[in-house]
Amino acid sequence: MTSVRRFECDDLFRFNNINLDYLTETYYLPFYFQYISHWPSMLSIAEDVNGRPMGYMLGKAEGKGENWHGHVTAVTVAPEYRRIGLADKLMKVLEEVSESIYDGYFVDLFVRKSNTLAINMYKKFGYTVYRTVIGYYSGQEDALDMRKALKRDVEKKSIIPLPHPVYPSDVDL
């Protein structure tokens, strides 16, 4: 009972039932426009039957050579629409776009090491921990870089875990 479509600029006026939740950041305007003007198909929004925003996804395509991939910048669901598989649905849209439009090798995301709820959710979606990034969140907390290989990465090389943690300066963003 969800409709998913591409995220549009005007959605910025009406995403407050999602963004007022403390875990979701409301960025400066140029941040959103940077994404919208570069990767229009990597942003999607879900609406309920009444047209009320339920959640959205911000993503991008980046990297070089075999590191070319889709990246999940933010996936967020309003509290009242959680636990109905919406994040999974939005992730799948991004994975499909990363594969079909951008022909990436994998999709990745960063998550706080302490956010076990999210980590388990991503594991359920098929993501595995690729590496730990030390002090990624303002030097205060480590991030887990989680990845899921796409069809182009036939040998699944992109998701072989690194044996050691890395620093943010080593991360090719």
Add this chain to the structure above:
Amino acid sequence: MNKLNSIFQALEAQNYKNAVKLCTTALTKKDNNPLIHVLRAIANLKLGNTQEAIKECDSVAFLGHIEENVINNINYFYRTVGQLEKMCKVWEASHLKYPKESSFAQGVFLSYVKVRDVKQQQQTVVTLTKNFPQEHKHSFWYLVTLMSIVYSNPSSAITIQLAYKLAEKLQNEGKFKSSEELFIYESILKYQNKYEEYLTVMQGKLGQLYNVPTERLKIIGSIQSTLSKHLEASETFKEIITKYEKDEWSCYMGYFDSLEKIQESGTELDYEKTMEWVKEMQSSLNDKPIRAPFIAELEVALRTKRSKQEMLELIKGYFKRFGSKPVYFYDVKKYIQSLINLEKDALTEQEKIDLIESLLKLTSEDTAAAVRISQLSNVYRIQRLVGLQRLDSLKDEKNIDKLVNDWLEEYELNRRAVGNAQSSERYPGDDLVLLAANVLSDRGQLLRAAMVLEYGHSVSAKNFQFNLALIVIYGKLGATSKMVDNIHKLTIKNIQWDSIGYLVYDQLHGHGDYAELFNSYDRATKFYTENDSTPDFVATCYQQEAYSKIWEIQKFQDRVTNSYQRAANSVEQQLLNLFIVHHRTPQAATLLNQYRSIPADVYSTAITEEKSNTLHFNQDLGVFDRWDYNDKQETTPSSENQHTVMLTAQSHEGREKNRQELSSLLDMRRIILKLLVNAKIHLPQTPITPGAQTTYANPDMQQYQQDIDQLVKILSVFKYTSKISDAPATIKNLVDFDQALMSSIPSIFEFYVKIRNHAKSIDEPTLNQFKQFINHFIQLLNEMTRYFTTIVSIDGYYLRAYNKYLEFMTWMVYVLGESSKIVPPKKQKKRDDNLLELRNQFDQFIKQCSTHNHTIEAHLLTFKLSALDISKSQPAVEYNLPSCVDTTTVSTSTKESINKAIQQTLEHFTSLHQLFLFNFTKPSTP
């Protein structure tokens, strides 16, 4: 290089004086680096030396630069001063110097894109395609440019033809490589209504450019619907559902819409057959939590006009499956509302009760189960939606108490069993607490509502719905600081100041928390300034070949530029500044500078009907979810105080007003600002009245009177109509108070006009008119003062009235101050008896105003000095809430907060007294 680093560091540290100094030192005869000139211009701009800065930037900008750093800083400078059009000249100079560099030619084109000069865009893109044909994207830039011309001038038939031919040519040459490029072609075909051709394109090879199959199929389905090929459309949507997306609701709707259209053309929609397909879809899910095929049953039943009973059974069936999900309510809302709104045979009261009872029977009996509290939340939200929590349904106060207590006890029981909510999640039963607060608030039991909400918030600290509700409740109670605490917890940021700022602006204004309001405006202004960079991203779309977003971003930019909230903020911000300056630094020079700093465009243009149509109302009204039926729950006011005192153009209560009313409100505030400003800034070189000791303004009095007339006209829209000849009516409640005060606003300015027109000499009849004016105001003040002294308790509505009075009197003292400069002083040598009498009357009036202010203040002070008894404004409170609710702490802290609010208002009274001493010093002549 080191010099530059130091300059950049100084700029970054906002040490602009030092930056100017460093630039000046660095600029020598040998080193006349244009970048340093631009940086000095930026620093000077930040220091307020705008003209000097523009002159300096202009002196180096058009020399034909190639360094990105220089061009970017020039771009920043011109964008900040609102002269982005100069960037076209900057790029043209670079292109002229290096004509073979495509980047500069592109720069010229993109600079015209940013200022939306489509004609110049077209000229430059022709040059681009001619001189740099190897660049694939230039042809598409041309195509987009043509369509931009078409959109800006729909009568341009030749241009659309040209666009179409060019698109065809590109297609024949096999130039289309991406769906973004195809999007332009689609736009051309849609504009020309060539849907058959559009369908052929999408079903052909070009359509394959949409690599995600569902994206292409959704477009095809939509075109088929437009072409009335409903059978094909139904098959397309069905294909998406069955093959790709079983939960994609837009496709179910597309499918059902198509079936319905087929039915309209003669074939009866086969309910059984459609339901059979829906059931098939359900059985194919393999236990996945997908809802669409189940709610589709309700949709089909609704469209085939099945009986009420069938619909109700389906709603119950859906509850059995998804009743423990918070989303259940939103899923069935539409269908329940359709049953309530049936023209014939709408749900009866008994049927509504039966529905609730039968849903309750379906809830888990395990009181410790998390699932039960979620189910109950859904049932009771539906109960509110169908209107069973209205007064006439819950006739007895005991029923309300029972309902509230049952909900809270259930919540507490479950909380103990399950534990507090995870820090990142809402507690599933939060909605029950919010419902309890809503029911109490509906009946004016605000303190109890606050207690209940604080309890819920303590369990589920991250649920912002508690903060939203508490802002409203504390606002009504007059507990300003607690209201502000909750505003802070919302962490409104960036674009949210435009979309949900309405939730706080008027609340803060009404409560006289001007410091907080000032900060809010400041943050909002930063967002509106951010929008100045939006054209840069339109240019990025061209560069990144994200063509589908070009017109979308431009539309967004216009929505922000023409935002109602933005217009309202700019007026309110200036009125607020005037209020603050008058109260804090009433020195003549400061006041004059403040008035002069107000940009004329904030107030000079009244919103004509035409202009109000271009205003965009970007407010997000859906964020505060109260689950009310039609969002307008019938309530019983606890007292006349439920009627808000209208203050600003941003009224929180007024958010549901229609747009025309909001525009009128904005116009009203604009004209007041204009009248205030015009009585101040048009200072003549010499005093008009010989012997007058002070210099005063000399506005165009004919225009001034016209503005007053306009103000009267707008006020009449809100039925604020009384004349100076009318004796002020008795004020019995806040509605009367509002009426009396609002109706008298034009009189303040009319008084000023009269004084200005009769400053030199005055005859008997005119003197009598003045006496009538003064008498009217004295009677008004008498009545307002009498009313204030009858107030026995204080709450948010009364605070609003006090603050409105303060604003009114600030305008009054301001106008009296300006008038005082005109009426000759008593000691003037050449005496005119009538003028002397006027002076006497005038001085007496000022004294009386002052006395009234003191009386009202003294009464307000009694609330602070006395042990504040909230129960006077909350008569129904007996605090009979379950023991889990901490009534004492909330009661005490609310009382403290109200006291603080009173103190804040008293401080404004103190400064008002100072103003009535008329210690104005002589302003300097401009």
